[in-house]
Amino acid sequence: MIAEKLAQFSQQLQLEALPEPVIGAFQTHLLDFLGAAVAGVHEEVVQAALATLLRVGSLPQSSIPGRAEQVSIGDAMFLSAVSAHSLELDDGHTGASLHPAVVIFPVVLTLGERFGLTLQDLIVPTVIGYEVTIRIGMAMHPNSRRRGFHNTAIAGVFGAAAAAAKILRLSELETVHALGLAGSCAAGLFEFLATGADSKRIHPGKAARDGWLCAELAQSGVTGPASVFEGADGFFHAYSGTWQESVFEGLGNPFQISQSYLKPYPCCRHLHAAIDALLEAKMQGASLQSVDRVEVYTYEVAARHNGRKIRSMLDAQMSLPFAIALALEEQSIPLAAFRAAPANSEYWETKMRQVTVGPQAALNEVYPQSRPAEVHLHWPDRTMKVRVNSPAGEPDRPLSPTQVQHKFLDLAEPVLGVRQVQAVLDLIGKGGDVRALLTRLQPHSS
DSSP states (O other): OHHHHHHHHHHHOOGGGSOHHHHHHHHHHHHHHHHHHHHHTTSHHHHHHHHHHHHTTOOSOEEOTTOSOEEOHHHHHHHHHHHHHTTTOOOBBTTTTBOOHHHHHHHHHHHHHHHTOBTGGGHHHHHHHHHHHHHHHHHHTTHHHHTTBOHHHHHHHHHHHHHHHHHTTOOHHHHHHHHHHHTTTOOOBTTHHHHTOTHHHHHHHHHHHHHHHHHHHHHTTOOOOTTTTTSTTSHHHHHTSSOOGGGGSSTTTTOGGGGOBOOSSSSOGGGHHHHHHHHHHHHTTOOGGGOOEEEEEEOHHHHTOOOOOOSSHHHHHTOHHHHHHHHHHOSSOOHHHHHHGGGGHHHHHHHGGGEEEEEOHHHHTTTTTOOOEEEEEEOSSOEEEEEESSOTTSTTSOOOHHHHHHHHHHHHHHHHOHHHHHHHHHHHHHTOBHHHHHHHTSTTOO
């Protein structure tokens, strides 16, 4: 059974088995997560969630990156996950169509603080969490998306359970039970697209907290079905109808954390290839301000991101027409532009009339293995076509170490200051103490 196969993989994996690039990927994705978490911690949805949890009685047990308050263990996982997902800057995996860091790192960091672990102690649980989350997402995508489910939430809860199980030193059988229990906690709907609602932001928080709790319950003797994935009433039948069982062969070959992407732009990944195409046109000397109209062709899932009402920042971050209109005007794709978009909605909704978006069969055929886009720029006297097969940040087009560090600095320095940011970089490089790291991630710490 799939749960047993995943549990056996988790039980047997040791640090010595990990190639050096995988350990490097852990450090890179941790740094990327922390930048997003610290920058997002003062967003309205995070503030509201924190106020709610404190009001209902959260115990001061665990730290939240970017804040001085402490909350209970599960609440810290929830809040740091919501924070890191609130700006659309978190990492992801193309084939699985999900965001693993925002589910896995909140669990391992919170438990690392609880048990006095080092960052080196967290490498294997993190790799396991990524592997489980991504393989499940790959097995069911895009069928799960067509049914309206958000893979980050519904697959992430299993990865969170597996990562927690490794840190809690669950047996192989207990890990099976944790995964079985997680199947009854999988939830997250894409209906947020209809109104730009905040529900998307809380999806990874719920997955992280519920996955950890499933591991704790399994350790206490609560059982879950070993057939949770492939059973007649199991996860895949309910969430995708069909699935690819072959993706569970060769776990760790390659390790999926090394196959995950980093985001250069603060918006939905489905928009990035089209943005890259416009930026490529600029590099080729095209004058985009004088463009009459733009046609964007892409795969079906991306083409559905055709929203033209900007009522919230999320609306802007999920809209291909907005991203194209923004790229026509700006030299970069700044977070500030997405924040300001709702206040200037009338202007942007007018600009978006220049942009049409539609699926193209040839591009749809290569999804979800890749996320291509072809952009046609029309001037009165000519047309320019630019195709991008793989957006920047994918494993075949990785961000440089300098780009990754600059992204972290841009996000974290305004919250933490230069000295603390440097201390965070040093601790990650040394694989230092988790408690020391989280102390440095608090504003105004000494």
